[in-house]
Amino acid sequence: MAETGPAVAAALRNVIVRYPGRAPLGPVDLTxxxxxxxxxxxxxxxxxxxxxxxxxxxxxxxxxxxxxxxxxxxTAFVFQNATLMPWAHIQANVALPLELTGLPRDEARRQAGQELTGVGLGDRLSARPRQLSGGMAMRVSLARALVTQxxxxxxxxxxxxxxxxxxxxxxxxxxxxxxxxxxxxxxxxxxxxxxxxxxxxxxxxxxxxxxxxxxxxxxxxxxxxxxxxxxxxxxxxxxxxxxxxxxxxxxxxxxxxx
The missing domain is CATH 3.40.50.300 (P-loop containing nucleotide triphosphate hydrolases)
Structure with a gap:
């Protein structure tokens, strides 16, 4: 099933979340x-x-x-919507998380290109989000999450x-x-x-x-x-x-x- 090892990737222990005007969520335990x-x-x-x-x-x-x-x-998060920058080509979209960590732009975009190739979009690096289908946009979002390893x-x-x-x-x-x-x-x-x-x-x-x-x-x-x-x-x-x-x-x- 999962890889062996003593550590856990994530855990919630006896978690309760309260919001005004509604019943609380929980308690929840999840490992x-x-x-x-x-x-x-x-x-x-x-x-x-x-x-x-x-x-x-x-x-x-x-x-x-x-x-x-x-x-x-x-930790990386993929939302229900692709949430891509509409003004930037998809290689720049995927490279952004790496650039924000201080990685030089050329290296960040090289790694972004590799991830986009992995999701089947290696021939669309200069495409803008408006040029993509919904499935392609979600592939870009997935590549952007995975590029951070x-x-x-x-x-x-x-x-x-x-x-x-x-x-x-x-x-x-x-x-x-x-x-x-x-x-x-x-x-x-x-x-x-x-x-x-x-x-x-x-x-x-x-x-x-x-x-x-x-x-x-x-x-x-x-x-x-x-x-x-x-x-x-x-x-x-x-x-x-x-x-x-x-x-x-x-x-x-x-x-x-x-």
């Missing part, structure tokens, strides 16, 4: 091992994106502790707005890019899609709709990256049904999962 891919699944409002922001250091818990993540090694990669439903064919291709690319790195980064991926979660991750964590607590954790079968034809395997189909049932339970839906 992510180095090299592990975890899918966070739950209905809207369950706190999936909040947990990513906590891990990224973009938000502080009201109670509890956050370890690893932004406080340990390099993160220990922890956080993805907040990055493929939600894409068509199903493009989504599948990008998941395959994410697996390939993850598998090709040493050490492999830990990944926490937020999704509403149970099939996407089962295909993508080692483990799925389901959040309860009412409290934001972890209501179920499912270890997912098979090895990553997935073998050809994995979606037709009985183990995959069974895991999808198990996760769908757990999600229905977290939403308070009774009876058979849809």
């Amino acid at each position: 992510v091992a180095p090299g592990e891919i975890v899918a966070l699944v739950g209905p809207s409002g369950a706190g999936k994106s909040t947990l990513l922001r906590l891990l990224a250091g973009l938000e502080k818990p009201s109670e509890g502790t956050v370890s690893g993540g932004a406080g340990h090694g390099r 993160p220990d922890l990669l956080l993805l907040d439903e990055p493929f939600a707005a894409l068509d199903s064919v493009t989504r599948r291709r990008l998941i395959e690319d994410l697996h390939r890019l993850w598998a090709g790195r040493s050490p492999r980064p830990a990944i926490v991926f937020v999704t509403h899609d149970v099939e996407e979660a089962v295909y993508l991750a080692h483990r799925a964590v389901v959040l309860d709709a009412a409290t934001g607590r972890v209501s179920a954790t499912l270890d997912l079968p098979g090895s990553l990256p997935r073998e050809t034809g994995w979606r037709s395997e009985p183990r995959y189909l069974t895991a999808v049904e198990r996760l769908a049932a757990s999600l229905a339970g977290a939403m308070g839906v009774t009876g058979s999962a849809p």
Whole structure:
């Protein structure tokens, strides 16, 4: 499953987040091992994106502790929208995080070009974001995250707005890019899609709709990256049904999962 070693990539321990006028989220306990891919699944409002922001250091818990993540090694975040600089070509977009660390521009752009080649855009380095499809723009966003060689990669439903064919291709690319790195980064991926979660991750964590607590954790079968034809395997189909049932339970839906 995940790479061995005593350290954790990130952990939330007894975390509670309070907001005015609504019930608190948590307490939540979550540990992510180095090299592990975890899918966070739950209905809207369950706190999936909040947990990513906590891990990224973009938000502080009201109670509890956050370890690893932004406080340990390099953390990269891919949002639902590509959030690219529209005036700059994509090589400059991807090079920006490296330039902000003080790396000389020529070297930063060389490394950016390598990452863009890795996501299949090596022939579009001078393209502007407006010239890209939604799938291409998300590939640029992924390259910009990976160029920093993160220990922890956080993805907040990055493929939600894409068509199903493009989504599948990008998941395959994410697996390939993850598998090709040493050490492999830990990944926490937020999704509403149970099939996407089962295909993508080692483990799925389901959040309860009412409290934001972890209501179920499912270890997912098979090895990553997935073998050809994995979606037709009985183990995959069974895991999808198990996760769908757990999600229905977290939403308070009774009876058979849809």
